[in-house]
Amino acid sequence: MAIRVRAEPLRDLAADIFTAAGCPAEEGARIARYLVEANLAGHDSHGVIRVPRYVHWLKQGYVVPGQTVEVVVDAGALAVVDGRYGFGQTVGEQAVDLGLDKARAHGVSVIGLRNSGHLGRVGDWPERAAACGFASVHFVNTTGLGMLVAPFGGRERRMSTNPFAVGVPAGEGPPVILDFATSIVAEGKILVAINGGKPLPRDAFVDADGSFTTDPEVIYGKLDGTQPLDARTGAGAIRAMGEHKGSGLSIMCELLGGALTGGGCARPGETRIVNGMLSIYIDPARLDAAGSFAGEVARYLDFARSAKPIEADGTVMMPGDPETAHRAERARAGIPLQDSTWTSICETARALGVDPEVAAAAAQ
Amino acid sequence: MGIGSDGLKALTAAIFSNTGSGAAEAEAIARHLVEANLVGHDSHGVIRVPAYVQWVGEGKLVPNQSISVAFENDSVAIVDGNSGFGQVIGEQAVDLGIAKCRTGGLAMVGLRNAGHIGRIGDWAIRAADAGLVSIHFVNTSGGGILVAPFGGTDRRLSANPIAAGVPLPGRRPIVVDMSTCVIAEGKIKVALNKGVQVPENAIVDGYGKPTTDPAAFYREPPGAILTIAAHKGYTLSVLCEVLAGAITGGGCSNPANPTARKIVNGMLSIYIDPATVAGAGFAGEIERLIDWVKASPKATPDGTILMPGEIEDATKAERLKNGIPLDDMTWRQMVETARTVGLADSDIERLSGRGV
Numbered sequence: 001m002a003i004r005v006r007a008e009p010l011r012d013l014a015a016d017i018f019t020a021a022g023c024p025a026e027e028g029a030r031i032a033r034y035l036v037e038a039n040l041a042g043h044d045s046h047g048v049i050r051v052p053r054y055v056h057w058l059k060q061g062y063v064v065p066g067q068t069v070e071v072v073v074d075a076g077a078l079a080v081v082d083g084r085y086g087f088g089q090t091v092g093e094q095a096v097d098l099g100l101d102k103a104r105a106h107g108v109s110v111i112g113l114r115n116s117g118h119l120g121r122v123g124d125w126p127e128r129a130a131a132c133g134f135a136s137v138h139f140v141n142t143t144g145l146g147m148l149v150a151p152f153g154g155r156e157r158r159m160s161t162n163p164f165a166v167g168v169p170a171g172e173g174p175p176v177i178l179d180f181a182t183s184i185v186a187e188g189k190i191l192v193a194i195n196g197g198k199p200l201p202r203d204a205f206v207d208a209d210g211s212f213t214t215d216p217e218v219i220y221g222k223l224d225g226t227q228p229l230d231a232r233t234g235a236g237a238i239r240a241m242g243e244h245k246g247s248g249l250s251i252m253c254e255l256l257g258g259a260l261t262g263g264g265c266a267r268p269g270e271t272r273i274v275n276g277m278l279s280i281y282i283d284p285a286r287l288d289a290a291g292s293f294a295g296e297v298a299r300y301l302d303f304a305r306s307a308k309p310i311e312a313d314g315t316v317m318m319p320g321d322p323e324t325a326h327r328a329e330r331a332r333a334g335i336p337l338q339d340s341t342w343t344s345i346c347e348t349a350r351a352l353g354v355d356p357e358v359a360a361a362a363a364q
Numbered sequence: 365m366g367i368g369s370d371g372l373k374a375l376t377a378a379i380f381s382n383t384g385s386g387a388a389e390a391e392a393i394a395r396h397l398v399e400a401n402l403v404g405h406d407s408h409g410v411i412r413v414p415a416y417v418q419w420v421g422e423g424k425l426v427p428n429q430s431i432s433v434a435f436e437n438d439s440v441a442i443v444d445g446n447s448g449f450g451q452v453i454g455e456q457a458v459d460l461g462i463a464k465c466r467t468g469g470l471a472m473v474g475l476r477n478a479g480h481i482g483r484i485g486d487w488a489i490r491a492a493d494a495g496l497v498s499i500h501f502v503n504t505s506g507g508g509i510l511v512a513p514f515g516g517t518d519r520r521l522s523a524n525p526i527a528a529g530v531p532l533p534g535r536r537p538i539v540v541d542m543s544t545c546v547i548a549e550g551k552i553k554v555a556l557n558k559g560v561q562v563p564e565n566a567i568v569d570g571y572g573k574p575t576t577d578p579a580a581f582y583r584e585p586p587g588a589i590l591t592i593a594a595h596k597g598y599t600l601s602v603l604c605e606v607l608a609g610a611i612t613g614g615g616c617s618n619p620a621n622p623t624a625r626k627i628v629n630g631m632l633s634i635y636i637d638p639a640t641v642a643g644a645g646f647a648g649e650i651e652r653l654i655d656w657v658k659a660s661p662k663a664t665p666d667g668t669i670l671m672p673g674e675i676e677d678a679t680k681a682e683r684l685k686n687g688i689p690l691d692d693m694t695w696r697q698m699v700e701t702a703r704t705v706g707l708a709d710s711d712i713e714r715l716s717g718r719g720v
Contacts, residue, residue: 307516
């Protein structure tokens, strides 16, 4: 079963929860805004479903409220910043804004962010850059928690789902935003499938014996309802997207997001989720003497969309189109939440002395 | 026994010398093409020679060009390749990026209107040999539109490769080099020449139906190549168009472009000096990751886990020893092309060390 909750009261509730848990009010509102934005875009795996876990991490000291990035290297167009285990929504935003300032000055910039708390939906960052007119490319890794993906040819977990994101502003229209896990599926999508949602792609996992399967038990162990889902218990791994190509891209996320930033590549034994992100920012306006950039992007998008669909009633979409469609629908009809998700958010709220009633009253 | 790489290089260089390229350019073209054969990427090797020669004849590819700078500051350059050979223009663009990066720690070079720039991994390796990390996005302005968008049947995208390289002291760099489509067009041509099928789920025929017949790709209505990993590769390919086409000013895939009747590449390259960014632990951390990734049990008992670029090294070692296994049709086309540009059979045999 699912209920629908409107974005605004859901955002307020999440903000109150984070503030009550110890975040400065501004930060509480910021985290809530990003999470609800993920729901609005249709990426429920990165939305308010994370609230109880984020609060848990805060209590454990895994993530630190009210942090500011520390600039470790500042070399003109290039900087490395340390997130000091602050909320990804806070230190990620600071890192992006530093990158935009530098790209404004130099035409291009690179920011290595290390030791960031969970960066949430990575597509947020190219969207932020594109909203200011900048193109950007982002390679993300974790230092080891969330390691679920086997290298091509292997059957044990060696990488995280290592997302890769690119964004380009497109004049008057919505920006073109690419944001994907370099694994066949992200972990959140497995949870959605287990709950009866969208089925998993064929051969998404590799089992301990090396065979390919769609059985989520190779990730979570026995799914008999006797214990909570724990991705550490399965004997298999998620496979990389696109065979050797995705595996190579994932390794590159480790090298660029982990080794180059100084945050470290995936390793076993980590207890908290720590992201590294290498981001490149480009100011197209600065390079566009002919003033052709926006028009060329718009022309090309129209050309690609004009391809005949495979299915007679199908459509050819652009990166970012599904998100735009979700936003329109969910802004109108509210955000659908599984009962279990909603219940655990309410429990988290009450435990912190926050009354979920206002949001609950808005639920449908 | 394959053909020796030195002989193949000498023959290739002689062909381009006779096509109007200066000695250094002819050598560079031959070196890049034969290197692609040596590392096992036959689709980007000497199989391209006949088309290059034909394009020169038609004025689509211009010998002896240099890049001209359209925009430049300390960190960025936008350069025009003036339809010159990609092997030479690419080197110039990459070397400009390397020089800028050495000064400032970061550089971006947007290259437009380059002739076919060949195997993109070459450029990541060139940067890595200079000690730099690099990332490259490539498109064509319209001459290589071969790939269907996810959910569509018509060609709208090029093979649009991306590449990235990371240098490591005392060992080969880690280099990822992949087209965003399931199969490079060159590989379909190789399959056609060899008379074999292409892999499943790689191409569709002109009606959007999956097929493994390479001929179906070249018939009317033309077939199309599929993107890797379904919608993910598709989005990556679209972003290659925009980054390498729109930001460089060379243009995204467009049948109406004046450059669409020839292969013109755009490439957006970013160079990062790890010495500026990373601490002393950089290389050690990568070594640790490599060892640990390779320590994963294999999916199949006789399988391997390779780092990106490793398979190329192994192939190169083998082909340096045993020669390059060139299929008969490719060799016949090379010989035919050599004759066309005025090389006698005796020259062809002397240069290549192989009978015509």
